[in-house]
Amino acid sequence: VSGKRFRVLIADDVSPECMALFEGDDRFEVIQDKLRGEALLKAIGGFDGLIVRSGCKVTAEVLAQATRLRAVVRAGVGVDNIDTAEATRRGILVMNTPAGNTISTAEHAMTLLLATARSIPRADRSVRAGTWKKPGFLGVELRGKVLGVIGLGKVGREVARRAKGFEMEILGFDPMVNDDFARQLGVKLAELDEIFAKADFITVHVPLTPKTKGLIDAEVMNRLKPGVRLINCARGGVIDQAALIEALKDGRVAAAALDVYESEPLAADHPLTGLDNIVLTPHLGASTQEAQENVGIMSGRQIKAYLLQGEIENSINTVSLDAQEVARIEPYVKLMHSIGGLQAQLLDGKLQRIRVLFAGAEFADGGARRRKALVLSALEGFFRHYLNAPVNRVSVMHFAKEHGIDIDEAKSTDSGGFENLVTLEVETDAGRRIVSGALFGANRPRIVMIDGYTMDAVPEGIALLFRNDDRPGMLGIVGQVLGQAGVNIANVSMGRDMSGGTALAFMNIDSEPNAVLRAALEALEGVPWLRIATL
Ligand code: 3PG
Numbered sequence: 001v002s003g004k005r006f007r008v009l010i011a012d013d014v015s016p017e018c019m020a021l022f023e024g025d026d027r028f029e030v031i032q033d034k035l036r037g038e039a040l041l042k043a044i045g046g047f048d049g050l051i052v053r054s055g056c057k058v059t060a061e062v063l064a065q066a067t068r069l070r071a072v073v074r075a076g077v078g079v080d081n082i083d084t085a086e087a088t089r090r091g092i093l094v095m096n097t098p099a100g101n102t103i104s105t106a107e108h109a110m111t112l113l114l115a116t117a118r119s120i121p122r123a124d125r126s127v128r129a130g131t132w133k134k135p136g137f138l139g140v141e142l143r144g145k146v147l148g149v150i151g152l153g154k155v156g157r158e159v160a161r162r163a164k165g166f167e168m169e170i171l172g173f174d175p176m177v178n179d180d181f182a183r184q185l186g187v188k189l190a191e192l193d194e195i196f197a198k199a200d201f202i203t204v205h206v207p208l209t210p211k212t213k214g215l216i217d218a219e220v221m222n223r224l225k226p227g228v229r230l231i232n233c234a235r236g237g238v239i240d241q242a243a244l245i246e247a248l249k250d251g252r253v254a255a256a257a258l259d260v261y262e263s264e265p266l267a268a269d270h271p272l273t274g275l276d277n278i279v280l281t282p283h284l285g286a287s288t289q290e291a292q293e294n295v296g297i298m299s300g301r302q303i304k305a306y307l308l309q310g311e312i313e314n315s316i317n318t319v320s321l322d323a324q325e326v327a328r329i330e331p332y333v334k335l336m337h338s339i340g341g342l343q344a345q346l347l348d349g350k351l352q353r354i355r356v357l358f359a360g361a362e363f364a365d366g367g368a369r370r371r372k373a374l375v376l377s378a379l380e381g382f383f384r385h386y387l388n389a390p391v392n393r394v395s396v397m398h399f400a401k402e403h404g405i406d407i408d409e410a411k412s413t414d415s416g417g418f419e420n421l422v423t424l425e426v427e428t429d430a431g432r433r434i435v436s437g438a439l440f441g442a443n444r445p446r447i448v449m450i451d452g453y454t455m456d457a458v459p460e461g462i463a464l465l466f467r468n469d470d471r472p473g474m475l476g477i478v479g480q481v482l483g484q485a486g487v488n489i490a491n492v493s494m495g496r497d498m499s500g501g502t503a504l505a506f507m508n509i510d511s512e513p514n515a516v517l518r519a520a521l522e523a524l525e526g527v528p529w530l531r532i533a534t535l
Helices: 016-020 037-046 060-065 084-089 102-118 120-128 154-165 179-185 192-198 241-249 289-309 323-346 368-383 396-402 474-484 515-522
Strands: 006-010 028-032 049-052 071-074 093-096 146-150 169-173 201-204 228-232 253-258 278-280 351-360 406-412 420-428 431-440 444-450 453-457 462-469 489-496 502-509 529-534
Touching: 006 037, 006 289, 016 289, 037 060, 049 289, 060 084, 071 289, 084 093, 093 289, 102 120, 102 154, 102 201, 102 228, 102 253, 102 278, 102 289, 146 154, 146 192, 154 169, 154 179, 169 179, 169 192, 241 253, 289 323, 323 368, 323 420, 323 431, 323 444, 323 529, 351 368, 368 396, 368 406, 368 420, 396 406, 444 502, 453 502, 462 474, 474 489, 474 502, 474 515, 515 529
Parallel strands: 006 028, 006 049, 049 071, 071 093, 146 169, 146 201, 201 228, 228 253, 253 278, 351 406
Antiparallel strands: 351 420, 420 431, 431 444, 444 453, 453 489, 462 502, 462 529, 489 502
8 A cells, every 4th residue: 555554443332344344445454442541542642533432432631642633433423422622623523423323212212112101121020020010010001192302303203203103192392393394293393391291201302412401400390290201312411310310209200211321321329220110221222233233334434435535424523525525626625725825825914804705606506515615625725824733624613713713705796707716805904815716627726816916827836926017027027036046937927907007926936935035036126015925
């Protein structure tokens, strides 16, 4: 193999189908090892990619040691075990595999729902203990009961669909879902208060956020329909554990089932384990052959595609782009990166605002992801010159925001006669500089305008830019000074505002001028402005 090998660590029980994707591919070295604590801190610096489930905690401390790491994939949905903000700051891509375990989790919710309705685990324990006491196990039917589904995302929807099959009446809460969509699902949308008051069963399907933490807490427990049954196979803490224990003890909540906990693993002597009217499973929602195969394969594919081709799928902290789109916009990505770099090196004054303008069919409606990727590329090219932190398309937006710089993107109808045109406007307290670029042919990037001067400059290598009085011989004078210093000119492109006015030249030169040559160029009469940029 030419080039380096990518090293990937699989740090949880991810299905063997994931590992199998790398077998025989000598571009990769993959190690599966549930490293934790010191061992993880010591080893992580040697990996380009990391695949985890919920077991491995990818903390800021771990990421600080992950000097080579480019991507983390969560083989599953929840990324609460990954410090995504820190990964973003470090330019590490975080992805998940959201579609892979939806059905398994929804089926687990149904399993728990039925288990609480008919006290299945307790009945099982009683038979094993040699008792045969039917009266203690009088259950309830699901038919005709009200099920509150809090969160109608992928899993919540599947739960609602399945519960319809049991002839339950479904009340759903999700601020992102509209009435039409809910109606198609057979769900009646309701406010939380209505669900709390009316539901016989409540199942939660929301991520853990500051808003959803303790969504059902001690105060809400008092407002629930007496005898309600509660299910949580989403994230621990959405139903407050301490409040749940109290409500289960005094019967306000008839039964509950938890698959997830405020702290995992749940300690064997935790007060929850002493209660008889609760079903406890060890975070098994996604633990089926099918789900694990799905998420294992997806995570392996995603990390491979990113490390090899820069293809991004299911990104948590940047824009996702598939292989086709990556290939399609590659020349523009390079062009934008160069324009960003050029703008940074021409900057005068204090940076205030960066604006990216797109014109042409390539960037019209439907091209939102492509535009976003190009904005990130321009910013990456720009901020590379100012920050010594790792700047890439994952981290750059964070840096821009942190520095209080307004970034904005717009579509324009004026493509200046080109098929597609990209423009980067940079505004400082000293004024605004505008640089536009286009592709000549399929993939020859050119800078076609700088501050109103048209040109067709090659955005490559070392560029000498200068403004000069538009009079005969000026280019010759500059050429002579360069020639005397042994600096060769590769390309020249010029634009002028009007005959006899001012011209702007963009010269590609083969070597970087030293300080003496630079001073000589800057001292030339009739050359009021001169810059050197490396693209
Ligand atoms: C998820 O977020 O995908 C589920 O909670 C599954 O977690 P697991 O992969 O640790 O089983």
